[in-house]
Amino acid sequence: MLGVDTEESRAYRALVSMASAAPAELAAQLGTAESEAARILAVLEDRGLAARSVGDIARFVASPPATAFGAMLRQRQNELRLAELELSSLTELYRAASAGRGVAEVVDVIIGAPALRQQLELLQLGARTEVMAFVKPPVEIISARDNTAEDTAVARGVHYRVLLERAMLDDDGDIDSIWAAHNAGEELRVAESLPLKLLIVDREIAIVPLVSSPDVATTGALLVHRSGLLDALIALFEREWATATEVVTSADGFSGTGVDDLDVRILTLLLAGLTDQAVAGHLRTSLRTVQRRVRRLMDLARVQTRMQLGYQAARLGWFPETGHRRNERRTAAVASESPALAAPR
Template sequence: MMACVVTSVAAPTDPGPFEPHVFGEAYEHFVSRVYVIAIGLGMPSREGLRSAGLEDAAITMATGELVARGLLERTADPDAWDVPPPREAIARNADRMEHRAAMARATASEVEALWRRAVGQRPTLPPVGLQMLQGVEEIVDHVVALHRLASSRVWLVLDASPAAVRLLERVDEVPGLLTVRAGADVRLVLDTELLDSAAALSHIGRSRAEGHQVAVANGIPFTTVVADAAALVDLTAHDGEGEGSFEVRLGPPVRALTRLVEEIWGLATPYAAGLESELTPHERIPLPERDQRILALLTTGASDKVIARQTGVSVRTVERRVRWLMDHLGVATRFQAGVQAARRGWI
């Protein structure tokens, strides 16, 4: 609907006859063209729409559809309508359409199972409660659907798999794509490999701004989502098409995957941790914020390239600062530097 409206506004053509008895894409174009006429009228009325060449049957059908979509509003006069601000109305309608699309994708396999039984074909699908996923886009669609349908929790652990990268790209294109209901427990863990991705950093920033818990970890084996009583496993890191990836709603595997995510969360490092304010003077060292971030990233096993991107300095500067920090902490390895700093309460 929104795409049709944009097309009609951007490239108006001779509308031709307004035939209400059309279906599919033609119906969407018909409704969109009526919407554009209504916007042009400012305060559309049946008389005004007639003047634009519409017949009564077309007016009744199109205005009824536009009211149902929230693009027009009824008034006390049954032959007159108000036009709410299009930017807000189209955005609300698009949100509803995206939700319906996510629901449709999430239930497609169950509907096909019903169809197979109805036509007498033996189902070839997995048992009820287990759905195998094929390909990056299908996996991403199911991750989005799980976010939209969850009410109590969404725990998302991302490795640097093709599906995880594609998910972050889509979220960067549509920032509200992973919206969850208010009050849900949202946790996000990203593999340190993703810290070199602009899309990942943008998502981290939005998640933290929304009050969600964010952490990083090194060597995440595969992307996992736990949402309410469902879980999803993405194996595209091991096979580009993700053969073996699945969504499950069976109790035992969901509980097992929940335990796995809890373990990863417990081992992960909170993103962008800083110095504790209650340190005593002899425990403090005069670290600038940049060095605090370097230490925090060292605990995750991040590379110098990733740390340089995160702190906005060159790789050579990171190497010098890491060596300085290691010397002052009296440690032999980068990871020990992060651990020692954490033990002293510096990060």
């Protein structure tokens, strides 16, 4: 990061930890050949990161880190400050231009899978506060595993709200990615169906992928700038989000209830509309285990039917409530599965 490569950095770090070192001693420390250690020491000396020992010119001592890297660090900091000022200036120019866009300029067209993939990555890398997304199959442009821009954005604190179509839970590989995304800090919910694929960044710009063509070159999307259309897309997202089922993977908020992580994941998948058999497959457990766990959840909630379990799960705060419609959806989803468990025992 400060102008030295990996080997030079390792050598300098080793030299800092030693009072002084001859090439042979540094080579032993680094696990490399003496000739290579001598070469690296010569490079460090040229860069001002090392100097000959006064008592023995065959030995080297490290230059003080604050002296060696202080100037370079200050230069990088100044460059970053200038870059931030330039970015702020460009952003203001962009916003002013956006405000003056005509009707025909509200929407841009992205043509081709490579261009769409690049735009998705750039928007996520540039996100400041929030990303909202509709995700529905098929996932063709960029998979969750390859979407490193998403991981980077989440790691630096960007809030992701991702709404999944229930069909995304049908693939075991997708479900593993869903668990991982939730555990990384993303907020996930599941809807029975979604009208379109969508990505909204900072409520300022959106991408609406078009129906994919067998010809990858003709795959494209709409890039929607600030406008009434963008406001409508945001409102659509919020409406679908409010009635969707939340994905919960951990029993951290269930202390004292006897509910564990597996119970929570079973209930999450059942409320999302999966069958007992599908839940067992996703969680790599047996159908009997799923049914036994559901029966235990019913006992904990002191209910006799799955319909009551769905109602009580919302009423007891096992899953955050977002309105009456979500309670109705949960109750119907849980009650629809397994007549044997739906009957009183």
